[in-house]
Amino acid sequence: xxxxxxxGAGGGGPVVAAELAGRGLxxxxxxxxxxxxxxxxxxxxxxxxxxxxxxxxxxxxxQDRRKPGWFxxxxxxxxxxxxxGVGGTTAHYFGNCPRPYPGVFQGYSGPDAAAxxxxxxxxxxxxxxxxxLEWVEATLPVQTAAxxxxxxxxxxxxxxxxxxxxxxxxxxxxxxxxxxNAILQPGGNAGRTDRTDLLTYPAATGCTFCGxxxxxxxxxxxxxxxxVAKRSTDNSYVPxxxxxxxxxxxxxxxxxxxxxxxxxxxSEQRGNEVVATxxxxxxxxxxxxxxxxxxxxxxxGGATESPRLWFNSGLPNPNDWVGRxxxxxxxxxxxxxxxxYTGNSxxxxxxARVDFPGHGGIENVGLTPAIQAFSMCLSDSGVRGVYDNGxxxxxxxxxxxxxxxxxxxxxxxxxxxxxxxxxxxxTDDHVEPRNRITPSLFxxxxxxxxxxxxxxxxxxxxxxLANREFMAWRAAEIMRAAGAKKVYRMDWAPLxxxxxxxxxxxxxxxxxxxxxxxxxxxxxRLFIADNSALPNSLGGPNxxxxxxxxxxxxxxxxxxxxxxxDSWVDKEAPIVTTDPRITARLAxxxx
Amino acid sequence: MSDENDAATALDRRxxxxxxxxxxxxxxxxxxxxxxxxxxxxxxxPVGPLAAVxxxxxxxxxxxxxxxxxxxxxxxxxxxxxxxxxxxxxxxGGEFMMGLFDNYLAAGDQLARPxxxxxxxxxxxxxxxAPLLGLSPEQGRRIDQSLGYMYSDRxxxxxxxxxxxxxxxxxxxxxxxxxxxxxxxxxxxxxxDKCRVLELLERPIPELVSIVDRGLPAPLRxxxxxxxxxxxxxxxxxxxxxxxxxxxxxDPRTRTVSGRPPSWELTGxxxxxxxxxxxxxxxxxxxxxxxxxx
Numbered sequence: 052x053x054x055x056x057x058x059g060a061g062g063g064g065p066v067v068a069a070e071l072a073g074r075g076l077x078x079x080x081x082x083x084x085x086x087x088x089x090x091x092x093x094x095x096x097x098x099x100x101x102x103x104x105x106x107x108x109x110x111x112x113x114q115d116r117r118k119p120g121w122f123x124x125x126x127x128x129x130x131x132x133x134x135x136g137v138g139g140t141t142a143h144y145f146g147n148c149p150r151p152y153p154g155v156f157q158g159y160s161g162p163d164a165a166a167x168x169x170x171x172x173x174x175x176x177x178x179x180x181x182x183x184l185e186w187v188e189a190t191l192p193v194q195t196a197a198x199x200x201x202x203x204x205x206x207x208x209x210x211x212x213x214x215x216x217x218x219x220x221x222x223x224x225x226x227x228x229x230x231x232n233a234i235l236q237p238g239g240n241a242g243r244t245d246r247t248d249l250l251t252y253p254a255a256t257g258c259t260f261c262g263x264x265x266x267x268x269x270x271x272x273x274x275x276x277x278x279v280a281k282r283s284t285d286n287s288y289v290p291x292x293x294x295x296x297x298x299x300x301x302x303x304x305x306x307x308x309x310x311x312x313x314x315x316x317x318s319e320q321r322g323n324e325v326v327a328t329x330x331x332x333x334x335x336x337x338x339x340x341x342x343x344x345x346x347x348x349x350x351x352g353g354a355t356e357s358p359r360l361w362f363n364s365g366l367p368n369p370n371d372w373v374g375r376x377x378x379x380x381x382x383x384x385x386x387x388x389x390x391x392y393t394g395n396s397x398x399x400x401x402x403a404r405v406d407f408p409g410h411g412g413i414e415n416v417g418l419t420p421a422i423q424a425f426s427m428c429l430s431d432s433g434v435r436g437v438y439d440n441g442x443x444x445x446x447x448x449x450x451x452x453x454x455x456x457x458x459x460x461x462x463x464x465x466x467x468x469x470x471x472x473x474x475x476x477x478t479d480d481h482v483e484p485r486n487r488i489t490p491s492l493f494x495x496x497x498x499x500x501x502x503x504x505x506x507x508x509x510x511x512x513x514x515x516l517a518n519r520e521f522m523a524w525r526a527a528e529i530m531r532a533a534g535a536k537k538v539y540r541m542d543w544a545p546l547x548x549x550x551x552x553x554x555x556x557x558x559x560x561x562x563x564x565x566x567x568x569x570x571x572x573x574x575x576r577l578f579i580a581d582n583s584a585l586p587n588s589l590g591g592p593n594x595x596x597x598x599x600x601x602x603x604x605x606x607x608x609x610x611x612x613x614x615x616x617d618s619w620v621d622k623e624a625p626i627v628t629t630d631p632r633i634t635a636r637l638a639x640x641x642x
Numbered sequence: 643m644s645d646e647n648d649a650a651t652a653l654d655r656r657x658x659x660x661x662x663x664x665x666x667x668x669x670x671x672x673x674x675x676x677x678x679x680x681x682x683x684x685x686x687x688p689v690g691p692l693a694a695v696x697x698x699x700x701x702x703x704x705x706x707x708x709x710x711x712x713x714x715x716x717x718x719x720x721x722x723x724x725x726x727x728x729x730x731x732x733x734x735g736g737e738f739m740m741g742l743f744d745n746y747l748a749a750g751d752q753l754a755r756p757x758x759x760x761x762x763x764x765x766x767x768x769x770x771x772a773p774l775l776g777l778s779p780e781q782g783r784r785i786d787q788s789l790g791y792m793y794s795d796r797x798x799x800x801x802x803x804x805x806x807x808x809x810x811x812x813x814x815x816x817x818x819x820x821x822x823x824x825x826x827x828x829x830x831x832x833x834x835d836k837c838r839v840l841e842l843l844e845r846p847i848p849e850l851v852s853i854v855d856r857g858l859p860a861p862l863r864x865x866x867x868x869x870x871x872x873x874x875x876x877x878x879x880x881x882x883x884x885x886x887x888x889x890x891x892x893d894p895r896t897r898t899v900s901g902r903p904p905s906w907e908l909t910g911x912x913x914x915x916x917x918x919x920x921x922x923x924x925x926x927x928x929x930x931x932x933x934x935x936x
Contacts, residue, residue, distance in 0.1 A: 261919045
């Protein structure tokens, strides 16, 4: 009997695991995909090697790359960039850690309150959440991004359209700023050379500006695992959990089992309540099946797999909100071509942002050739000049929105990968019940019925549609003000990267799955601690920081409710995950 | 979730029925005999029990590659966009795309088998002779078994399904592509007409949906439209990612890329190969390395 079993070592699960292990609980952390114990010998900076959906090392599939990935059913022209493995999507995210906008919390009364999704608020106030944000910001740690050329050009565009610079962590007005990123600031030779011998730890520390965040970070060369620049959870919270006994007096190391797919959350009826009792899983390599009991189960499989596992476990769903309310920030993409060098393929992949509270945000994104071409061939507006799927909107960009192909695409790319600049439009999309995850009717795989991802391309709430258009226009205007000679809008089809809210926490039992503590309303001792637990789209900011802060709060509530413990965020100091005691313990363990 | 049914489609119902009638008439007149269609894949002919099928798949996917990376090759020339400089056909871009689809998501026993069968039957009903796709009439009637013979029970070639969908669209959009150079109707299309085929998949007409749906077990029939839209988007996106990556020039033993992939040459990417960092640090905006709330 474990104290806690956490399903999923992605962005949220390791937070709960590390925090509870630090307080002496016996925690098992299960991960469906691989653990990359030595990324420098297992990964590369090559794009296909990393991100090929069939056999890339960052894919949704088992550890053995010769085996096929896991099936999902798609209901439209969309693509879910989902991956399995310790770290989950934080293995390839850009480390962006902006705070949520205060307007999406209960009790917000600012003059722009009506612009937010008032039907799907956080069930507590922003002020209550701030200490948890601060705790995670210190733990990762989150730092102000350094600036490369693409950031300098982005800031120039913002200045030229008259935007103000933000110098606080909480966003309260339209503004631009360097990102608050979970990426260690460059030190020593980092950012100053391309010579490997000079970029070897400790001659270099933090971000080396390699430009490969999306391929997973293992820089600087030979840095200890917990000192790797990008603070994916496999570089931060997982090491903290594995070394829990080295940093907390009563700590007990997390037990991590990877390449093992959870196939069932087990439960039983106790009086009038359904109670979670444990987890069953399957080792992907051997096929062996296991079951363990636990006092508490934490589901953190991600916004697609968490509802899948819920359905496959036969857990109750009385209000039919399990899997509903999937939000994806209804992303869009604006590309500018420049006569000057932009540094597009170099540096942290996203280190500048613009916030438009009530509408969403914009961030710059640096890309390498394959993802750049992919990004320009993903659209809901067909192919420019040929067909537009009934869309192809015009605006302050050049020509209609849509894909580029043939000579038009080639001419643009031939101008140089480092003469392009990309803006990601991140819409404040209001919770839409029709966007959902359901069990696919296609035959089950070895892990049970796969997920069907059903996200509308266009049927969104009117405020969401207006927000996206507003943001796309602003993005194009800033791009042009930055000096772009041509500006393209892609009108992306849904690219599911910022997925969340499919098992949402809420104020009302009518339209939520979790209560204000993060516990399932209809299954006691079952908590959810990944992006799917978020109540809404945060107003637009990237979800990882909010998920990790909410996971911290959920861990605290769980500790108080079922283990007779006390809160800690209000009493203790966080352990920074670069702590030398963690470094030393990982070295002892050979991890 | 069908949320685009209000939009116009590339081919309306009248067009569809007209072209079906055209095919049937041609087939009846014997003008589409097997001898007219001669695959002309110039190099590296596939081998194996379904080599002819693979040859059409490869030819079709080469026709897709050059949509997003035209070069000095025959497929780009036929498409109408030849281009100087290193191309992707010469370095195996089509073969790489085949590998991507054939190993994609273990979709075989879930999706590819019934849909491939449905497309095969639809082509047969349209009077398009089976050898068009490299299949004998017997194989055409037994496509399910034929595919199952070559591939495992877990993974069937999604590339065949993609090929069938693209070529089905090609003969609808441009009937004249039943004959001509190269080895598949899709590869014979102009770039513009290739895009119209993708439009047909992204915004499928009811007749095309019915072809897909009837290949699926009854509970799945509503998934046909979703699959077509997904496939319509996937073809270009995945091709763009694939042929602009390092493809198979990556050496897993040394974990390095050997040579210069065409896209690296085109875009001026990493002139000295992959490196562990760049001298790209400018500093901090307004010198601010830290922010705090008041």
